[in-house]
Amino acid sequence: MRGGLDRSRHGETSEALYLNSGFVYPDAETAAARFAGEDDGFVYSRYGNPTVEMFEQRMCLLEGAEACYGTASGMSAVFGALASQVEAGDHIVASRALFGSCFQIVNTILPKFGVETTIVDGQDLDAWRAAIRPGTKLVFLETPSNPTLEVIDIAAVAELAHAAGAKVVIDNVFATPILQKTLPLGADIVVYSGTKHIDGQGRCLGGAILSTKEFKEETLKPFLRHTGPSLSPFNAWVLLKGLETLKLRVLHQSAAALSIAQTTRSLNGVKRVIYPMLDCHPQAALCRDQMTAGGTILTFELEGGRDRCFDVLRKLQIVDISNNLGDTKSLITHPASTTHRNLGEEGRAEVGITEGMLRLSVGLENTDDLIGDLEQALSA
Ligand SMILES: *Cc1c(COP(=O)(O)O)cnc(C)c1O
Numbered sequence: 001m002r003g004g005l006d007r008s009r010h011g012e013t014s015e016a017l018y019l020n021s022g023f024v025y026p027d028a029e030t031a032a033a034r035f036a037g038e039d040d041g042f043v044y045s046r047y048g049n050p051t052v053e054m055f056e057q058r059m060c061l062l063e064g065a066e067a068c069y070g071t072a073s074g075m076s077a078v079f080g081a082l083a084s085q086v087e088a089g090d091h092i093v094a095s096r097a098l099f100g101s102c103f104q105i106v107n108t109i110l111p112k113f114g115v116e117t118t119i120v121d122g123q124d125l126d127a128w129r130a131a132i133r134p135g136t137k138l139v140f141l142e143t144p145s146n147p148t149l150e151v152i153d154i155a156a157v158a159e160l161a162h163a164a165g166a167k168v169v170i171d172n173v174f175a176t177p178i179l180q181k182t183l184p185l186g187a188d189i190v191v192y193s194g195t196k197h198i199d200g201q202g203r204c205l206g207g208a209i210l211s212t213k214e215f216k217e218e219t220l221k222p223f224l225r226h227t228g229p230s231l232s233p234f235n236a237w238v239l240l241k242g243l244e245t246l247k248l249r250v251l252h253q254s255a256a257a258l259s260i261a262q263t264t265r266s267l268n269g270v271k272r273v274i275y276p277m278l279d280c281h282p283q284a285a286l287c288r289d290q291m292t293a294g295g296t297i298l299t300f301e302l303e304g305g306r307d308r309c310f311d312v313l314r315k316l317q318i319v320d321i322s323n324n325l326g327d328t329k330s331l332i333t334h335p336a337s338t339t340h341r342n343l344g345e346e347g348r349a350e351v352g353i354t355e356g357m358l359r360l361s362v363g364l365e366n367t368d369d370l371i372g373d374l375e376q377a378l379s380a
Contacts, residue, residue, distance in 0.1 A: 001244055004057030006050055017237040018050045046230045055236040056208070058243050062177045063190060065210035069220050070236055074173060074193020075101050076229030077207030081169050081191050082106070082140060084223035088114025090137040093166070095122030095152060097145035097351045100339055102171060106140060122152040123283065125160075132164045142171040143290075146325075147299050147335045147359035148352045149174075149274045151283040154290060158186025173197075173326075178250040180291045189215065194235075196326030197296065199242045200249055204235040249328065249364060253296035256370065257362040261298045263371050268378045269308065271356065272301040297325055297361050302378075305355040309334045312358070315377035318369060325361035330370055332360045 008016050023042045025031040033039035042048055056068040071077040082105060086092065094106040096119045106117045120127040122141055132139065139161040143152040158168045167188040172180060176197045182190050192198060194206030209220060224230075231239075261275035273280075276287040277294030287294060302308045313321050313332065322331040323339050333339060340353050348354075362370065 003061035067216035070231035071207035254293040330363035
């Protein structure tokens with residue numbers, strides 16, 4: 001709430017929005033000293049900005065990390081965290097059930113630059129063991145995953161990675177910093193899309209990379225300053241306000257998601273409900289170890305495939321059709337025809353995404369109203 005506040009001489013309550021690109025210097029000597037790194041004042045907003053810095057400091061406190069680098073989007077955080085560390089000939093091991101664009105980065109984009117990637121079933125520790133080899137540079141994973149909510153044993157994978165000298169990068173978007181702290185479990189670098197729960201109100205894009213100070217200074221800065229995926233001060237200001245209500249929103253939306261998951265199981269035509277804290281989740285025990293609640297998203301499978309899903313989407317009156325998630329408005333999507341369309345039928349089969357699957361991001365509406373909306377859409 002209060003961390004990172006850098007109040008100006010005007011004494012504003014809310015953080016000031018420094019919507020500027022450049023900075024002026026009192027004299028040429030100061031300018032020279034800033035460029036020489038002897039004076040830590042601001043130089044240019046691609047390098048740093050007071051509002052962006054307030055967001056970064058608040059994120060550090062929330063995550064329990066030494067350093068944070070704010071970025072323009074979640075994807076620039078993921079790409080920056082990975083690409084800043086590798087060069088041609090390096091080897092990455094990643095879990096298969098990744099956010100679509102994350103999969104593109106490890107499977108298509110980095111290999112174009114000579115980085116070798118091995119993709120594994122993240123739930124299978126033997127697969128990680130077989131894929132990680134001495135000299136593997138990075139291990140990248142997302143847990144719970146999108147949209148099948150698979151859970152990966154972070155501590156076990158981190159132990160394998162560290163034994164081989166690899167760093168562990170975790171996309172913690174679905175869990176949020178409220179429900180899952182991955183640094184104590186062995187993550188070296190944590191990435192977020194600020195677009196999701198951190199803003200959580202559908203307003204802007206943003207991202208963050210959390211790490212040690214040394215990693216930020218020596219690895220991230222030289223890469224990100226020159227490639228330029230800078231977080232806009234305006235977006236940083238929006239995200240700062242989002243952080244103030246993040247805990248309340250995530251805890252409420254998680255409790256609502258659990259209650260909707262429990263109810264949806266018995267609704268007409270529902271084959272299966274996937275939610276990390278349900279007893280029927282294959283890794284329910286691991287979820288309870290790693291997370292303090294199951295998250296704001298649930299996935300369910302209907303009998304009747306795509307036609308039936310589209311029919312339900314047509315009938316929903318409160319929940320909107322959208323591929324976004326973590327919003328205060330409940331949003332639903334049919335992953336096979338939207339977010340995971342590019343994977344192709346075979347790719348979707350490999351990660352268990354079926355034509356009858358719907359992913360629901362639970363918002364802040366009255367939970368009974370949401371259950372009522374699902375009931376009426378499914379009953380017809
Ligand atoms: C949305 C998302 C991203 C990408 O974030 P953007 O802000 O859209 O660039 C990465 N990982 C996960 C798990 C996401 O849900």
